[in-house]
Amino acid sequence: MTKVTMSVNGKSVSGEVAGNTLLVDFLRQDLRLTGTHVGCDTSQCGACVVHVNGEAVKSCTMFAAEAEGAEVATIEGQAAADGTLNTLQQAFQDYHGLQCGFCTPGMVMSAAALLKENPQPSEAEVRDYLEGNICRCTGYHNIVRAIMAASGQQVPAVAAE
Amino acid sequence: MYSFDIERPTSVADAVAALGADEALALGGGQTLIPTLKQRLASPSKLVSLSGIAEMKGVSQDGNTLRIGGGTTHASVAREAGAFPALAALAGNIGDPAVRNRGTIGGSLANNDPSACYPAAALGAGAMIVTDRREIAADDYFQGMFATALEEGEIITAVTFPIPAKAAYMKFEQPASRFALVGVFVSQGDAGVRVAVTGASEGGVFRWSAAEEALSGNFSADAISGLSLPADDMIADLHGTAAYRAHLVSVMTRRAVAAAG
Known part of the structure; x- marks a missing residue:
């Protein structure tokens, strides 16, 4: 076992992990931050996306020990302390960007990383950035609309592809 | 996954020493190795993570040569290899954004997946693979599906590309x-x-x-x-x-x- 210390949503946390403990398992099982989901566990679906040092990563495909000293941000840290949703989360609600909600934590974290890098993405850029996030309910249109709205842009009437 | 220890050295020398252990494997960004471990297709005693080695990261240009540290992520190459636009574009189109934030050029070349993008760039541009102990021309480096000229415990510390016209x-x-x-x-x-x-x-x-x-x-x-x-x-x-x-x-x-x- 190895001791790891990292900052998660601004709070310093530490724990004992095995070499093969994935970051997502440390978050969910040790810290009980179960907002980050495990969908496929094969790096394809993106339900487990969190930020490590500001960059979106799949937490099912990174070891907890590799996050030693890192700043980790999860879906739990997105809303304000009183539960008020941030702009992006509110847009997902306003534009019905979720149905079952399973992929939503990863979608929101990926979208947040996109908007940090590219504050006014085009619809095509949004779709391209979400390539590694799979949603089985919405058909993506309302997710794209929510992200466009959160970036302060006019929401396109997205055409069915 | 089988159980193993994980080490995070901060220098190439320490990583090479750690890889001297029996059944130790180098861990780059892990975007192929971690799924492989999950499928129990590998059972190392120890993983030596290269992600904490600052000297293996970054892109620099010296005249007509672009040098990319072996631990540089695809996302960094996409952002920083502007002097070689075809290479930056290739890196920016590997996998998806989250994969590009972890996967590294050294990891991709060491794995030599027959469908990976970087081997085509290294061979197609006549790159030099720089390791902890020598330099290997791309023409000599690739030796078949998942096979390379790397020896046990040899680490790709950098890749140098002549920038083509x-x-x-x-x-x-x-x-x-x-x-x-x-x-x-x-x-x-x-x-x-x-x-x-x-x-x-x-x-x-x-x-x-x-x-x-x-x-x-x-x-x-x-x-x-x-x-x-x-x-x-x-x-x-x-x-x-x-x-x-x-x-x-x-x-x-x-x-x-x-x-x-």
């Missing part, structure tokens, strides 16, 4: 995995014309010498319009037959030449 990479994506069903990297520079093909051959990445010869006299898509490759040693799987891949090689080569201008 013209270059482009065209990938026909397998839409689920986003690996190359066929990818072709072409370049024209001081070393002449090079055409490297990934995703197609049972032997891994290879140079298409007939196309190189034809393009040396006339660097245009027309120069190779009549050329085709035999399908004999092409990969055949549920995504495409050998004949389909052989055909795609010609098409993607023509597109790459046209894109390189």
Whole structure:
């Protein structure tokens, strides 16, 4: 076992992990931050996306020990302390960007990383950035609309592809 | 996963020492190795994570040579390799954004997946693979599917690319995995014309010498319009037959030449 210390949503946390403990398992099982989901566990679906040092990563495909000293941000840290949703989360609600909600934590974290890098993405850029996030309910249109709205842009009437 | 220890050295020297242990494996960005471990296809006693080694990260230019640290992520190459636009574009189209934030050029080249993008760039641009103990020309480095010239415990610390006058990479994506069903990297520079093909051959990445010869006299898509490759040693799987891949090689080569201008 190895001791790891990292900052998660601004709070310093530490724990004992095995070499093969994935970051997502440390978050969910040790810290009980179960907002980050495990969908496929094969790096394809993106339900487990969190930020490590500001960059979106799949937490099912990174070891907890590799996050030693890192700043980790999860879906739990997105809303304000009183539960008020941030702009992006509110847009997902306003534009019905979720149905079952399973992929939503990863979608929101990926979208947040996109908007940090590219504050006014085009619809095509949004779709391209979400390539590694799979949603089985919405058909993506309302997710794209929510992200466009959160970036302060006019929401396109997205055409069915 | 089987159980193993994990170490995070902060220098190449310490990483090489740690890899001296029995059954130790180097861990780059883990985007291939971690799924492999989950499937219990590998059982190392120890993983030596290279992600904490600052000297292995970053992109720098020295004249006409671009040097990329072995631990540099695809996302960093996409952002910082502007001096070699074809390479930056290739890096920016590997996998998806989250994968690009972890996966590294050294990890990709050490793994030498027959459908990976970076091997095509390294071979197609005539790169030099720099390790903790020597430099290996790309022409000598790739030795077949998942096989390379690397010795046990040898670490790719950097890759140096001569920046070609013209270059482009065209990938026909397998839409689920986003690996190359066929990818072709072409370049024209001081070393002449090079055409490297990934995703197609049972032997891994290879140079298409007939196309190189034809393009040396006339660097245009027309120069190779009549050329085709035999399908004999092409990969055949549920995504495409050998004949389909052989055909795609010609098409993607023509597109790459046209894109390189």
